[in-house]
Amino acid sequence: MSGRDRVLGRIRRALGEQGAGEGGIGRAPGEPGAGEGGIPRDYLRVHGDRTPAESADLLAANLAEYRAKVHRTDEDGLAPLLAALLAERGARTVLVPPGLPPSWLDAAQAVRVEDRAGSTPYALDAVDSVVTGCALAVAETGTIVLDGGPDQGRRRITLIPDHHICVVRVPDQLVDSVPQALERLDPTRPLTWISGPSATSDIELDRVEGVHGPRTLEVVLINPPAQ
Template identity: 50%
Template sequence: MSSAREEVLARLRAARDAGAPRGGVPPVPRDYHRSGSLEPGGEQVLDLLVERVEDYRARVLRASCDDEVAGAVARCLDEAGSRRVVVPADFAAGWRPRIGDRELVEEHPSAPLTVHELDALDAVVTGSSVAVALTGTIVLAGGAAGQGRRALTLVPDHHVCVVRAADVVETVPEALARLDPSVPLTFISGPSATSDIELDRVEGVHGPRRLDVVVLG
């Protein structure tokens, strides 16, 4: 068994060395496209974000000022029939939907909700750290103001996310430059969805089956 293993490894090394360029392996080019042509937060990059997010079967509402955010969030919750809603304890007071006949639950870092408690809630409302227009991706940073922990946005079936226009960039490298890699990051590209070998799409397997995005600015 050992001799057979050594023979296989020897053949692999010989094949590797035969194809290697003289002088060793050339350096890998790192001239990535780090900045986009669209101004962060500008109308063009916002239009591109809306287009890409909607491609993922998510819905986008626009709010021109802080006062309109709460109304847009309430509309999303009403249309989805979400009545039991959780928000991070530090979620902006002015962005919170009117209570009405809803139950609004706060999650505090010192007293996180259990998975069963989260599963009993209809929706979660959070802010975000940055959004990538080119890919339609929204990024939440664990522990950042108004964004909560990862589990908070992965268990409830409906996620309403507020994105500031100033936090929208065109490319992934631009977004990464704004993020702290030492904290947990959640990258969201539309509602949770997967397909089996027959290409039958199933939503809600790995996270919320419904995503609504409110773009502020």
């Protein structure tokens, strides 16, 4: 038996399929022809019981561990904060997704650049910064999830510019765990999972940032209005 046959056999057993044809991987449980067997999902869905504030603190700590820069503000302070971050970066141009709320950049001095279908990678690389929203953030892993929504734009605009500022609404866009995130995400959308700035290490563990995406990731957590 070849290695391929062993792998496919394990997949058939995991899916509960009986008698799948040669080269097939069987059907998912619940589909016509699938067996009664299923994959046990007895792992913990979340590790610990947290308040929204504690979840936000955990997200911030994990993002910082990944060398992302974390900022906190409220709705009124968002525009001044974004303007300050862009100015501190020295950004002369900022890439803007089509559905980004215009008020977010009301105070910014940088020239807004729209993502166009004809924009080349070279043109996007010439932009200093990009500002987006997000689909979700995962506290336990310090992960930001983008799904190509109107305030996020196409995947390429968050991978080519060297500086990405991402805004997360707390607690509406914050979940504790990956299983909770998967329940809220649409698997048919182009999902991008970001845990800190893009980085890699060679065999000697020398860290190099900015290889597969932005060299600098800044995350702004918007706190809800005080009650």
